Amino acid sequence: MKLVCTQSDLSTNLSLTSRAVPSRPTHPVLANVLLNADAETNQVSLTAFDLSLGIRTSFTAEVLESGTIALPAKLLNDITSRLNDGEITLEEEATSVDDVGGEGIIVTLTPESGRYQLRAMGAEEFPELPTIQDSQALYLSAEVLIEGLRGSLFATSADETKQVLTGVHLKVQKDTLEFAATDGHRLAVVESTNVSPEDAPKNDTANELEVTVPAKALRELEKMLAHSSSSEEAVALYFDQGQIVFEWQHQRLTSRTLEGQYPAYRQLIPASFERDLALDRKQFLSALERIAVFADQKNNVVKVSIDSAADEITLSVESQDIGSGRESIPAQISGEDIDIAFNIKYLMEGLKALPATEIVMQLNSNLTPVIFSPSGGLKMTYLAMPVQLRE
Amino acid sequence: MKLVCTQSDLSTNLSLTSRAVPSRPTHPVLANVLLNADAETNQVSLTAFDLSLGIRTSFTAEVLESGTIALPAKLLNDITSRLNDGEITLEEEATSVDDVGGEGIIVTLTPESGRYQLRAMGAEEFPELPTIQDSQALYLSAEVLIEGLRGSLFATSADETKQVLTGVHLKVQKDTLEFAATDGHRLAVVESTNVSPEDAPKNDTANELEVTVPAKALRELEKMLAHSSSSEEAVALYFDQGQIVFEWQHQRLTSRTLEGQYPAYRQLIPASFERDLALDRKQFLSALERIAVFADQKNNVVKVSIDSAADEITLSVESQDIGSGRESIPAQISGEDIDIAFNIKYLMEGLKALPATEIVMQLNSNLTPVIFSPSGGLKMTYLAMPVQLRE
Missing domain, CATH: 3.10.150.10 (DNA Polymerase III, subunit A, domain 2)
Structure with a gap:
């Protein structure tokens, strides 16, 4: 050599x-x-x-x-x-x-x-890399793949005992691509239209795919794609027998897939909502970051009070030992006033990942799932479970 | 309030x-x-x-x-x-x-x-900050103070059992200021002319001072001075009974001083040298950084071979287990050829701190102290002890 x-x-x-x-x-x-x-x-x-x-x-x-x-x-x-x-x-x-x-x-x-x-x-x-034979390739656009990974990877579980939750669930259909991740407390779902590059072979309807891929491998995939020269290129995907292969240009990433039934997450997302809010994402996030200083001392619980008369929501934390914090931010509100509590970390992580200036928050009661989504742009759904509010 | x-x-x-x-x-x-x-x-x-x-x-x-x-x-x-x-x-x-x-x-x-x-x-x-009474202030220029700290702090010992070596030894005289630090394996000394700002009171000859100040406090002092608006301002220094106070503008830093006799470091620096080399600092440093990859596996020992016929020095490491590395860099050499070995970390740290493009390396034998200094500019002396070369 x-x-x-x-x-x-x-x-x-x-x-x-x-x-x-x-x-x-x-x-x-x-x-x-x-x-x-x-x-x-x-x-x-x-x-x-x-x-x-x-x-x-x-x-x-x-x-x-x-x-x-x-x-x-x-x-x-x-x-x-x-x-x-x-x-x-x-x-x-x-x-x-x-x-x-x-x-x-x-x-x-x-x-x-x-x-x-x-x-x-x-x-x-040196062991051979797994190869996949007799499997027809699916083609995904690199850009769509990157967006989907950014909007889902953060919500995977880090707990190795929850095997299937340590991965992102990928669902490829003829023209759509769905990424889902949950750790049991929150759920992130990104839906994309998979516009394959023009010179790539079209995906066949027979080639539908559902698979859970370890977050570790997908984090590397995200980095490699971000390094690649063109985000418009096609990534070929092969899948078989517990293995998945991503291939583009001169690069290839293979990973084992995760076994086990992925949770039926669609049924967790409510079909209709009694309350609907429009908020500025950055304003919401920066208020949460300050309130988090107190919430750290209080099991990370923040109270969110919706005040439709004042057209604002108030975030507050009260701690016997160190003090209290309170911030209000403007919101367009439809529905009745309510107090609801969250783990502030889940709220902040979801808001950081939502790719939009303005976001929509939808909820029914203070103990049922709350949905956050961008208003316009990428179709992303972030679900956070409220926590019990102890006064 | x-x-x-x-x-x-x-x-x-x-x-x-x-x-x-x-x-x-x-x-x-x-x-x-x-x-x-x-x-x-x-x-x-x-x-x-x-x-x-x-x-x-x-x-x-x-x-x-x-x-x-x-x-x-x-x-x-x-x-x-x-x-x-x-x-x-x-x-x-x-x-x-x-x-x-x-x-x-x-x-x-x-x-x-x-x-x-x-x-x-x-x-x-809240306890009172120590104050120093009946002590006349000495005035130091902030710029000189920053340069002196940069050139000495890195050479202090991190070993808390070596009390006095965990500090920088400061020697203030009428017009000069000297900073020294050593951890027993190497020594860094910076000598400055203390040009006080014109509007500051002149230092009195009676106000000579020798004191060892903890590195921890001086690192904070360095950061605070670097943040200050003007590097030309005067820093007032008060010293008494195990306490030192630095004061400028609206800022004050007080520290206990370290007890114990500081080593008589001047006598470690040889008065004359048999060998004298001029080298490009960055070239030397980047070759050492590569060689260090091997030296990591070999007790950090690097061999430096001086070759006056070729006008170069060769850095090398050989390790039975993983392989070997060798780099040569041009040098102006006066004196006979010799092989000498160093702990590569001490060599690299010293070269990083020397504030010059070209440096001078001076030595006698391969078991006596070797001196590195900038050619021109700040008067800094870095002494590294060679280690035994085991072939």
């Missing part, structure tokens, strides 16, 4: 793949990134795999000699990212007795100044 | 003083900031004191009623920093039975929107 590439190509691709390198590998070879260099196509691919999440990226280089080898991911990434811009030569040493005096495979990295030698491992020990 | 001030004045001054609020107060009142409002001068001062470090700042406000009160520092700071720009009214409630239903002192904070009530404490419990 011998190749010449630029520092920026190697460094960028290493840092992308490194996200699938486990921090505590169960097997030594998993701490490596698999480098494959092809002299025929002048393509270099890098692969990392923690046995659940797999990432493969590739880039163009001058490949003088084909080969595949497993290189220590962290060490190679740490050095490469600190090198100046310029050309780098990577070469597998023919001899098995190295400068360092030991035996084994040695790869020499030669940037414009300096010279680094790394102990490498044979490619044969 | 009643006053009206701007959000930015209150917030800025609270965040400065809050640095002297202990995170785990030994007495409840120390978690507070003492607010003093004077209707005659329209000045408000804020004081925090952890019994070692004390900070007092003051600002102008419309004081409607004089008074002194202890307010919960973190809570007040958290709310104030989240408020929008605008006027804030702070008022001590006349009644001792508050909204919250308890008894005690309540302070109401009324920004342009909202209303916050905080439980406060009486001023009488």
Whole structure:
């Protein structure tokens, strides 16, 4: 194996793949990134795999000699990212007795100044990335995918014992795409029209799909897509037997999917509402951030009082020990006055994710689900359960 | 107590003083900031004191009623920093039975929107900041003080059992100012000409001073001075009986000083050198940063080989387990070739702090102190002890 590439190509691709390198590998070879260099196509691919999440990226280089080898991911990434811009030569040493005096495979990295030698491992020990055969691809627009992930990922559960809730539930239909996430206390749903790029094959009606994908993998997908050159490109999606694969340009992300029945979240969203409010999102959020200083001391509970005569809502927290806080913000209100209490953290996280200047808050009573949604733009629904108000 | 001030004045001054609020107060009142409002001068001062470090700042406000009160520092700071720009009214409630239903002192904070009530404490419990009487002030230029702290603070010891080494040793003479710090492995000394601002009183020869001040207090001093409007102003320094006070504009920082004999560091710096090198600081530093990736695995030891024929020095690390790294950088060398080894962290920290493009490295043998200094500009000396080279 011998190749010449630029520092920026190697460094960028290493840092992308490194996200699938486990921090505590169960097997030594998993701490490596698999480098494959092809002299025929002048393509270099890098692969990392923690046995659940797999990432493969590739880039163009001058490949003088084909080969595949497993290189220590962290060490190679740490050095490469600190090198100046310029050309780098990577070469597998023919001899098995190295400068360092030991035996084994040695790869020499030669940037414009300096010279680094790394102990490498044979490619044969590195596990294969899962591939999906006999599955027709679904095509999603990268932009729609990014929006959907932004509006749902934050609401997944961090509690590993709640398996299926640690993922985002993805529902792909002919022209629509739905992302849902819930941790049992709140729910976020994003519905998109999936406008595939014109040059991508159209999705077949037979290709409908429902799957729950771990949040960890989707967070990496979101980062990789945000790094990609064009947000209008098509991402191909393959799904089979507990595995899902996202593929675009020269990048691929594979992940196991989560087992178990995803909650029937649609039935949690009320069909009609007795009360309806229009609010400025940023004003609401910044008042909550101040009130949160007190709510921290009070089980995070904030009281929201709807006052239709004054056309405002009042947020308040009272704590015996430290004091009290109260803020009012203007609102367009239809429906009767009511006091309702929330966990302030769920309220703030939902408001942060809603992609709109003005939002709509809809509710029935003070113990039934409350819905927040953007007025206009992306179709997103955020549901927060009220909490009991203890005076 | 009643006053009206701007959000930015209150917030800025609270965040400065809050640095002297202990995170785990030994007495409840120390978690507070003492607010003093004077209707005659329209000045408000804020004081925090952890019994070692004390900070007092003051600002102008419309004081409607004089008074002194202890307010919960973190809570007040958290709310104030989240408020929008605008006027804030702070008022001590006349009644001792508050909204919250308890008894005690309540302070109401009324920004342009909202209303916050905080439980406060009486001023009488708050300890007095140490004051220094019968000591004539020394005047230092803020700019010189900042430069001296930047060049020395990083070399102090973090080991609390080495008391006197956790501080910076300050030596003030008529026209000179010297800062020294060492942790036993390396030493940083900055010498400045203390050009006092013209309008400041001249220092008296009688006012010579040698004192060791805790790094923690000096880090806060550095931040406060960096925030101050003018770097050319004079800082008054008072010293007495284990206490030191820095005072400028409306700000004051007091600190206990460290007891114990400071090492006679001057005698560690060799008087003459057999070898003398001129190097580009950034080039040296970035090569070290890459080599450090390997040195991490090898007790942080880097070998520096001086090659006068090639006009370069070579940095190298060899590790049996992971590989090896080598970088050469050009140097102007006088003296014979030699190999010498360092703890790479000490080398990097020193190079980061040296305020110059080109630096000078001076040494005798590979087991005696090595000196790094800027060529031109600030007079700074950085001494690093070599380590034994194990091949």
